[in-house]
Amino acid sequence: DQQVKQNSPSLSVQEGRISILNCDYTNSMFDYFLWYKKYPAEGPTFLISISSIKDKNEDGRFTVFLNKSAKHLSLHIVPSQPGDSAVYFCAASAFSSNTGKLIFGQGTTLQVKP
Amino acid sequence: GAGVSQSPSNKVTEKGKDVELRCDPISGHTALYWYRQSLGQGLEFLIYFQGNSAPDKSGLPSDRFSAERTGGSVSTLTIQRTQQEDSAVYLCASSLGGGLNQPQHFGDGTRLSIL
Numbered sequence: 001d002q003q004v005k006q007n008s009p010s011l012s013v014q015e016g017r018i019s020i021l022n023c024d025y026t027n028s029m030f031d032y033f034l035w036y037k038k039y040p041a042e043g044p045t046f047l048i049s050i051s052s053i054k055d056k057n058e059d060g061r062f063t064v065f066l067n068k069s070a071k072h073l074s075l076h077i078v079p080s081q082p083g084d085s086a087v088y089f090c091a092a093s094a095f096s097s098n099t100g101k102l103i104f105g106q107g108t109t110l111q112v113k114p
Numbered sequence: 115g116a117g118v119s120q121s122p123s124n125k126v127t128e129k130g131k132d133v134e135l136r137c138d139p140i141s142g143h144t145a146l147y148w149y150r151q152s153l154g155q156g157l158e159f160l161i162y163f164q165g166n167s168a169p170d171k172s173g174l175p176s177d178r179f180s181a182e183r184t185g186g187s188v189s190t191l192t193i194q195r196t197q198q199e200d201s202a203v204y205l206c207a208s209s210l211g212g213g214l215n216q217p218q219h220f221g222d223g224t225r226l227s228i229l
Contacts, residue, residue: 004156034217043118043205043220044157089156099170100209100216101147104156 003027004092006105014113019077021108023090026071030092034102035064035075038087048075080112116140118221120206126227129198135191135224139208146189147218148181150202157205163189164211201228
């Protein structure tokens with residue numbers, strides 16, 4: 001039972017354009033969402049998060065949007081840079097879990113072409 | 115260093131052997147998590163430690179898996195009688211506190227290969 005899904009295994013965009021990575025979830029108890037970036041042979045690096053009381057959070061070139069009714073979130077990267085090429089994971093947690101353990105999607109590989 | 119440190123970075127062992135993986139969390143972080151990532155998959159939660167509270171072991175896949183956290187700092191994940199399906203990257207993360215809204219910071223993982 002995949003509670004967090006990233007349906008696009010890969011995405012390719014041109015440098016300078018917008019990258020949009022999508023994530024869907026099924027568990028309505030999730031109320032905190034995060035995006036991580038992962039380079040090969042390294043651990044995931046925290047990028048940005050959003051609480052369910054918000055529908056948007058912005059940090060520099062990165063913006064996360066949350067649509068609770070659709071159980072959908074997305075990460076926008078503008079403008080995309082070649083150094084953004086990595087695997088991006090979305091993750092979710094629920095207050096009721098009382099531990100903050102994260103449920104991850106399968107990841108989307110982003111390639112930004114110069 | 116300032117980040118989460120894991121050792122070894124790579125481990126190759128024969129089926130049936132026991133392995134121990136080590137994690138040094140960021141100093142001052144009270145919460146510690148273990149995850150694993152199998153090939154082509156997302157990260158799968160294994161176990162969570164927070165202070166002196168009983169750990170959340172709900173993600174451990176079998177009784178061959180166990181973990182300890184000594185002195186509220188270093189943690190070891192032990193896999194007994196390893197099987198080929200245990201091959202994965204094992205990732206440790208720590209955060210300032212357990213619970214919500216505390217981003218978890220990951221180490222670079224231990225790549226475990228069972229022959």
